[in-house]
Amino acid sequence: MEKLLNELSTECCPAYSLDSDIEINPQVPESLKRNLSLDLPNISENDLLRHFTNLSRKNYALSTTFYPLGSCTMKYNPLVNERIAKFDNFAKLHPYQDSKTVQGVLEVMYNLEKDLCEISGMDCFSLQQAAGAHGEFSSLLIIAKYFKSIKQKRAKIIVPDSAHGTNPASAALAGFDIVPLKSESDGSILPEKLKEILTPEIAAIMLTVPNTLGTFEKNIPEISKIVHGNGSLLYYDGANLNAVMGVVKPGDMGFDIMHINLHKTFSTPHGGGGPGSGPIGVKAFLEPFLPLPRIESKGNEFILNYEKQESIGKLKAFFGNFPVILKAYVYIKSLGAKGLKNVSEQAVLNANYMLSRFKDKINVPAGGRCMHEFVLAPKKLFKNAVRTLDVAKRLLDYGYYAPTVYFPLIVEEAIMIEPTETESKKTLDAFVDTLIKIILEEASLEPQKLKDAPVNTFVGRLNEVEAARNPILKWK
Numbered sequence: 001m002e003k004l005l006n007e008l009s010t011e012c013c014p015a016y017s018l019d020s021d022i023e024i025n026p027q028v029p030e031s032l033k034r035n036l037s038l039d040l041p042n043i044s045e046n047d048l049l050r051h052f053t054n055l056s057r058k059n060y061a062l063s064t065t066f067y068p069l070g071s072c073t074m075k076y077n078p079l080v081n082e083r084i085a086k087f088d089n090f091a092k093l094h095p096y097q098d099s100k101t102v103q104g105v106l107e108v109m110y111n112l113e114k115d116l117c118e119i120s121g122m123d124c125f126s127l128q129q130a131a132g133a134h135g136e137f138s139s140l141l142i143i144a145k146y147f148k149s150i151k152q153k154r155a156k157i158i159v160p161d162s163a164h165g166t167n168p169a170s171a172a173l174a175g176f177d178i179v180p181l182k183s184e185s186d187g188s189i190l191p192e193k194l195k196e197i198l199t200p201e202i203a204a205i206m207l208t209v210p211n212t213l214g215t216f217e218k219n220i221p222e223i224s225k226i227v228h229g230n231g232s233l234l235y236y237d238g239a240n241l242n243a244v245m246g247v248v249k250p251g252d253m254g255f256d257i258m259h260i261n262l263h264k265t266f267s268t269p270h271g272g273g274g275p276g277s278g279p280i281g282v283k284a285f286l287e288p289f290l291p292l293p294r295i296e297s298k299g300n301e302f303i304l305n306y307e308k309q310e311s312i313g314k315l316k317a318f319f320g321n322f323p324v325i326l327k328a329y330v331y332i333k334s335l336g337a338k339g340l341k342n343v344s345e346q347a348v349l350n351a352n353y354m355l356s357r358f359k360d361k362i363n364v365p366a367g368g369r370c371m372h373e374f375v376l377a378p379k380k381l382f383k384n385a386v387r388t389l390d391v392a393k394r395l396l397d398y399g400y401y402a403p404t405v406y407f408p409l410i411v412e413e414a415i416m417i418e419p420t421e422t423e424s425k426k427t428l429d430a431f432v433d434t435l436i437k438i439i440l441e442e443a444s445l446e447p448q449k450l451k452d453a454p455v456n457t458f459v460g461r462l463n464e465v466e467a468a469r470n471p472i473l474k475w476k
């Protein structure tokens, strides 16, 4: 940052003043005194303000436009929640404070754990995890420890190809071997196929519900019966909870362990790489393995319990991303049970409305109904070497953030759209019209427009590998 401001700095015009009468503490030794003047940038307040305002306008943000990024739930998050998270009484706490001085904070966390139990049907929650994938990883450590405690050797995890990509990665990191399972065209699992690969070595199966094609798994009761009959556990990837809140509970469906993304569903945006929070929920028999510390209520005091013999231990510094936890708590309390259900119903309605407008024109591998998101497969419509990437870049020219592309991997040239509940019909219609125009008209009639896109953005098409490996971070 300092370097960047130095580029704007002009020698001629001092733009700051320092008090020259500062008294130097006589105890500062000679050797520590500065003998060169401070290298501070010279920029007037006006120019500085313009610099940052202009930078912010080059950014794409939810506060300016629609953000249909599939699998990310980029919805509007009430600003009042941000304000509450910024209150001094929360923001200026220190994690080493005596727990007696932060009773209110512990109460918020304790209550949020209870609320997440209610929403999910699980018995206990832990709020430590910093992301969804972190939640998966800690859950898999718990699964491993559970089987160790009952002296069973189970080193394999089944992951359907319609699960989120973090699932196999987390399982591998936790030391398991992955057994892949091919899903049907709508991403669902055939119980007969599952039976074929179920062996005594299988510790668990990880289901993403709704799956990455945006459909609800139809066969959960049967899958649950088969998996538990084998002595294995059932894991629920609940990052997509925005589709099912207040409608169904993973705990009621037979799942033993799960994670929820507080970012995405509960008032923290997912984009931009953090901060996040991926709490995990378990059925009572897995409670002893939850990470430490556990927040407990004793008499009329909340305490941090570090004394649990079977726990997988500590996973993160301190207690979790508290501002994200706090925003989730405020969101849940302000919406209430009915409000949360309404969120999911509207999210699913918005997605189905968009899908209904696309489905006669663009191939939809999972069929004509979806949950909170859906995947288009426009490949057959493409001529002139046009690809999904070109469509995504062209959308930028129309002022839209591009949807998720090339994910899930099971659909070639995929475009994955998640409108969320907070967008109006007008916004959804305008986006659908634009995408149809690009795919059905421009791609055939003016393919060069797609190849050259984007032309209306501050930078043109980037070499994405180069941009990630050797980013140029100067402002000019």
Ligand SMILES: *Cc1c(COP(=O)(O)O)cnc(C)c1O
Residues within 6 Å of the ligand: 071, 072, 130, 131, 132, 133, 134, 164, 166, 208, 237, 239, 240, 261, 276, 278
């Ligand atoms: C986003 C997501 C994850 C991973 O969450 P992170 O916080 O990005 O680690 C896992 N599963 C599904 C279904 C997701 O959508």
